[in-house]
Amino acid sequence: MKTLKDILYGVGLSAVSGSTSIMVNHICFDSRKVGQDDVFVAIKGLVADGHQFIDKAIASGAKSIVCEELPKKFDNDITYVQVDNGNKALAIMASNYYGNPSKNLRLVGVTGTNGKTTVSSLLYQLFKKAGFKVGLISTIKIMVDNKEYATTHTTPDALTINKHLQLMNDEGVEYCFMEVSSHGIHQKRTEGLVFEGAIFTNLSHDHLDYHKTFAEYRDTKKRLFDQLSKKAFALTNIDDKNGLVMLQNTSARKYTYALKSYANYRAQILENQFNGQLLKMDDHEVWSKLIGDFNAYNMLAIYATADLLGLEKLEILRLLSELENVDGRFQYYISKEKITAIVDYAHTPDALKNVLDTINTLRTGNENVITVVGCGGDRDKSKRPVMGHIATALSNKVIFTSDNPRSESPTVIIEEMEAGVEAQNANKTLSIVNRKQAIKTACQLAATHDIILVAGKGHETYQETNGVREDFDDFKIVKELLADLNK
Structure with missing residues (x-):
């Protein structure tokens, strides 16, 4: 246990009522989890306001309350602390509670619209292969060296982050x-963390349901770099038009990478095949099992980061050639009938275009590309017609279907995707709400050497409808369905 005073170190306090010398058992921001002698942090969320549950937290045993708005009536046995921002206070408190664990790590943050999971996961993989003990906090999972923990958010809440860092x-x-x-940056989940470096991959259309404007989305990403110390490094993709924006106000050492522009780290694609690509980095050729221009950028970011962290360059190149693809990122299976099925997390217009452009670059021209795609519910609606347009413009056949409809009607989501389809491409489309049936139809339509892309869910092993999650694994299902065609 720690004192409330110790946990509040570094938090900007507006007012305090009561003693901060009391002992604190745990920090909670969910009133349902509060126990005896806990401190309850009232967070103003998008759905609920934690201030409404202060009395419930006290009834459950909380002895101290941290909030943005002090209650009108005080309990004399309770310590009340007023702060300007509950999310920021929670993050700093969490870091203090767990002993500021990020200070004892070489922590690198990866941000951008696409590529975050691939870059962070493969950096974990590369440093493990190099013989180090490594941690990973990603969309797919949290790894504490060899121990795996489940995760539900790309960037978990501050308590979860610091618990696993400890x-x-x-x-x-x-x-x-x-x-x-x-989301994690905007909600201050990374406040109080000490980063040794940050990587910017790219920026494209996403999350405008949350950030409202593209400029706000971009500037939120930029905050990660603004908060770096002069001892840290800032690595950015200069081929992206927003790459230099990330470096404008950072105190960190600045580095760039690119395929097309002059940069500190450059690469060239020499060959691209379905089983990998040949890259040229630092005048050395390296074979990568990951394909496509977007993965060339990812591999270059990984190379640059490993170099900035002090690994030997030739050793990095050797390890790059050993890296395996990440689940749900251009994960492919070739059936006995030579039908190629590709499962990818592409759930943004840019990611979908990248994947389809890569497929169309690699195909000989005689194969059909059949794309199965949907859009998630309760998310940015403006990207739906754009994704409908991209899918039909770059595929021979498109089946619109459900992704994770959540609380929305999947039929309405599909109709919004169809609104982006140009008249000349309308005859390419089918709409099948049931995702398994949509994938099955794609398998039935495919002939020898055809390519099926199942986009949008990637590594996810569930489908969420009206608050209920059911088991659903795109890769497992498409493999089973293609195998059944051979029977």
């Missing part, structure tokens, strides 16, 4: 690679 300290982990989402 576990990494306990296991002797030296490096940690962490996806940093715009």
